[in-house]
Amino acid sequence: MAANISPVPRAAAVPAHAPVLDAARVRRDFPILDRLVNGQPLVYLDSAASAQEPRQVLRAVEDYATQSHANVHRGVHALSQAATAAFEGARERVRRFINARSVREIIFTRGTTEAINLVAQAWARERLGPGDEILITALEHHANIVPWQMVREQTGCELKVAPIDRRGELLWDEFLKLLGPRTRLVAVAHVSNALGTVLPVERIVDAAHAAGALVLIDGAQAVPHTRVDVQAIGADFYTFSGHKLYAPTGIGVLYGREALLGAMPPWQGGGDMILSVSFEKTTYNELPYKFEAGTPNISGAVGLAAAMDYVEGLGLDAIAAHEQRLLAAATAELTRLPYIQLIGTAAHKASVLSFTMTGVHAHDLGTVLDAQGVAVRTGHHCAMPVMTFLGIPATARASFACYNTEDDVARLVAALARAREVFV
Amino acid sequence: MDLKDLYRDVILDHNRQPRNFGSLEPADGRADGHNPLCGDRLSVFVRLDGERVADIRFEGHGCAISTASASLMTEAVKGKDRAAIAGLFNKVHALLTQPHAAADAELGKLAALSGVREFPARVKCASLCWHTLNAALADGAATVSTE
Numbered sequence: 001m002a003a004n005i006s007p008v009p010r011a012a013a014v015p016a017h018a019p020v021l022d023a024a025r026v027r028r029d030f031p032i033l034d035r036l037v038n039g040q041p042l043v044y045l046d047s048a049a050s051a052q053e054p055r056q057v058l059r060a061v062e063d064y065a066t067q068s069h070a071n072v073h074r075g076v077h078a079l080s081q082a083a084t085a086a087f088e089g090a091r092e093r094v095r096r097f098i099n100a101r102s103v104r105e106i107i108f109t110r111g112t113t114e115a116i117n118l119v120a121q122a123w124a125r126e127r128l129g130p131g132d133e134i135l136i137t138a139l140e141h142h143a144n145i146v147p148w149q150m151v152r153e154q155t156g157c158e159l160k161v162a163p164i165d166r167r168g169e170l171l172w173d174e175f176l177k178l179l180g181p182r183t184r185l186v187a188v189a190h191v192s193n194a195l196g197t198v199l200p201v202e203r204i205v206d207a208a209h210a211a212g213a214l215v216l217i218d219g220a221q222a223v224p225h226t227r228v229d230v231q232a233i234g235a236d237f238y239t240f241s242g243h244k245l246y247a248p249t250g251i252g253v254l255y256g257r258e259a260l261l262g263a264m265p266p267w268q269g270g271g272d273m274i275l276s277v278s279f280e281k282t283t284y285n286e287l288p289y290k291f292e293a294g295t296p297n298i299s300g301a302v303g304l305a306a307a308m309d310y311v312e313g314l315g316l317d318a319i320a321a322h323e324q325r326l327l328a329a330a331t332a333e334l335t336r337l338p339y340i341q342l343i344g345t346a347a348h349k350a351s352v353l354s355f356t357m358t359g360v361h362a363h364d365l366g367t368v369l370d371a372q373g374v375a376v377r378t379g380h381h382c383a384m385p386v387m388t389f390l391g392i393p394a395t396a397r398a399s400f401a402c403y404n405t406e407d408d409v410a411r412l413v414a415a416l417a418r419a420r421e422v423f424v
Numbered sequence: 425m426d427l428k429d430l431y432r433d434v435i436l437d438h439n440r441q442p443r444n445f446g447s448l449e450p451a452d453g454r455a456d457g458h459n460p461l462c463g464d465r466l467s468v469f470v471r472l473d474g475e476r477v478a479d480i481r482f483e484g485h486g487c488a489i490s491t492a493s494a495s496l497m498t499e500a501v502k503g504k505d506r507a508a509i510a511g512l513f514n515k516v517h518a519l520l521t522q523p524h525a526a527a528d529a530e531l532g533k534l535a536a537l538s539g540v541r542e543f544p545a546r547v548k549c550a551s552l553c554w555h556t557l558n559a560a561l562a563d564g565a566a567t568v569s570t571e
Contacts, residue, residue: 361487363462364431367543371427379462393463393485422431423439423488 019318023405026314029054030403040373043411048193048221048352048399049377051246053303060306061248061299071295073272087298090305091288094253097308098238099229104258104287108296111252112220113143115239116187118254118291119216120147122267123237124185130156133182135213137175137199138164138389139192142382144218148187157184164389168195168344176207183213190222194383194397195344196327196352198222205234214260220244224401225323225350227316230255242300246402247307251300254291261287268293311402319402323351326400330409337413339420343395351400354381357416360423362394368419369396374412429539430546431488434496439488444481444498453563457484457556459548464490466553468560475505477561482553489537489546494553496534506561513554520547 027033030052035042044052064086070079072087091103100106109115124134134148138161152159160183162175179186186208191198201217208215216237219228223240230238235255242251256264266273266284270293275283284290311319330353334340343354357365366378377397380387387393398412448454448469456467466484470477480502482494497516501509515528520540527535540550 361485363487363546363549364489367430367546368427384460387463393465422427423436 019315019321021314021318021322021402023322023403027403027405029056029310031055031058033403037373037375038371043374043408043415045398045400045404045408045412046375046377047224047401047404048244048397050243050249051224051401052403053246053248053307054310056310057247057303057306061303064299064302069299072298073289083298086302087296090301093305093308097228097312098223098253098255099231100255101231102258105255105261107254107256107261107288107291108301109239109252109254110250110297111241111243112218112239113147113241113252115237115252115254116143116216116218117147118267119237119239119256120151122264122291123214123260124148124151124157125154126265128155128157128184131182132157132184133160133180134158135160135162135175135178135183135186135208137162137170137188138385139168139170139195139197139199140187140189140383140385141193141218141220142384143220144187144189145385158182161385164197164386166390168192168197168346168386170197170199172200172203175204179207179211179213181212183208183211185214185216187216188218190217190219190228191225191350191352192344192383192386193221193352194381194386194395195346195354196221196349196399197344197346198226198348198350201233201235209234221350221352224311225316225320236260242304242307245304245307246310247304248300251297251304253304258287261291264291266290266293270294272296314402322402323400323404326404326406326409327351327353329406330398330400330412333409333413334416337416339424340416343390343392352397353399354395354397356392356395357419358424360419362396364423365396365416365419368422369412369415372411372415372418374415376412430543432536432539434533434536435488435492438492438495442482442491442495444495444502445483446481447483448479448481451560453560455556455559455563457552457559459486459490459552462487462549464549464552466490466494466556468494468553468556470557470560475507477501477504477506477509480557482556486552487546487549489540489549490552493537493550496536497553497557500532500534501557509557509561513558516554517551520550 032052068082068086070083072084091106094106095103148159160178162178163171190201205215214236217235219238219240224245236257238255243249273285273290273293275285339358341356362378379394451469452472453470458465464486468482471479480498519538537550540546
């Protein structure tokens with residue numbers, strides 16, 4: 001076991017003027033938080049895997065289903081027009097949320113994974129060959145590793161991996177060494193799901209562009225915690241999922257610069273992505289529809305738009321400040337427990353706290369916490385290379401969202417003490 | 425959910441102090457088991473006397489259920505022949521997966537694993553060592569048959 005015990009990370013600075021979130025009021029928006037789990041009030045600390053949905057999102061989806069549902073982009077009847085307006089309205093909502101230039105740059109997908117695969121197959125597979133390189137980091141989720149390995153198999157290109165240090169920070173000089181004239185694409189997480197590290201995406205984009213490479217950012221863990229402006233970041237592609245942002249599962253987004261998307265061939269063929277079809281020749285539809293074959297997840301898009309309204313209503317700065325306060329409190333509490341090792345102690349972190357307990361396997365820990373109503377994620381977090389690098393099979397991970405409170409932190413700490421009693 | 429149903433004293437004891445822990449060199453059979461989902465890894469070593477398991481050890485790392493199950497298994501199968509071990513495996517499998525499997529007297533301390541079936545995510549933790557033992561015995565059979 002080589003779990004690293006590092007000094008307490010400096011929590012990201014919370015500005016003194018940061019707006020205060022009324023978490024007690026926020027909690028009333030989330031019906032699931034009222035339920036008991038194993039006879040205990042639920043403490044939900046697994047939002048980094050999937051966040052819960054507020055009433056506002058549930059209601060928007062229900063209103064759509066009860067008032068407006070039909071297929072989009074097809075019928076002349078009232079419901080089809082209402083559904084199309086709702087779906088395209090959601091696209092405009094997403095554009096504003098990430099500050100894209102145009103709705104033509106917003107492609108709805110099933111989630112981050114599908115968005116990355118779309119770029120892998122419609123951009124990388126088309127353009128890369130032997131001698132070309134894709135550069136990722138050692139922090140990536142499997143969704144930002146495996147699609148590139150598939151492209152490597154298909155094209156003969158190379159996949160390079162920029163290393164991290166034991167705190168979970170990208171080794172910048174090593175990253176720069178691996179970035180070169182052969183690098184065609186840099187694909188990096190904005191925030192590490194396993195360790196919480198926030199990567200310096202603006203610097204990465206600048207360096208990659210200077211080297212002539214494009215940049216794809218996996219923003220699944222970033223969008224719930226920080227204001228994302230794709231133009232300010234300069235990303236060529238930015239991907240994220242709805243269900244980590246308090247929206248339903250099965251809806252996500254690929255943002256791509258219009259010039260890039262326009263030059264890419266379609267990925268999947270079918271309805272909605274065509275202008276005309278004959279057996280001799282099919283003319284593809286324009287952006288963004290070219291990449292949305294088949295009936296899309298209309299109600300999911302409606303739910304995503306409602307979730308964006310919701311988080312902007314609370315204020316992303318207020319959410320971020322609230323979560324950073326909880327992260328700092330939990331980090332301080334867990335640091336006091338001599339039998340806990342914090343895993344991932346980067347200077348700049350999102351509200352993700354990964355840890356191990358001396359003598360207790362993460363899965364046993366997860367079961368004992370669950371028995372006390374505390375839901376955390378345990379395992380490799382779909383980031384096996386991170387675990388291998390750190391020399392540990394698994395961690396427990398608590399992640400904080402807008403609806404978590406100081407009381408949740410206290411319940412976690414008490415549950416950890418109880419777990420310690422059971423096993424040692 | 426009562427944690428004591430899963431983490432019975434016998435299991436906690438075998439997790440803290442696994443029996444027959446370590447390797448056997450030389451061994452007539454050995455196999456490695458890996459559960460990539462949770463990272464559990466263990467190796468089982470057997471020394472055979474004809475059809476009988478004369479000695480058995482295991483090593484590796486895993487959760488309390490996986491470690492205790494392996495430890496209990498080594499105690500239960502030592503001295504038994506292949507047929508008896510196959511019968512025991514079937515009984516353990518039933519215990520882990522069937523809703524109201526009555527604890528068979530032959531199971532002895534292995535009956536402590538009956539709480540695992542209430543935790544479907546953990547059944548593989550308890551059965552990994554048995555599958556690994558089967559592989560080690562198959563390996564052993566191959567070795568024996570060439571002699």
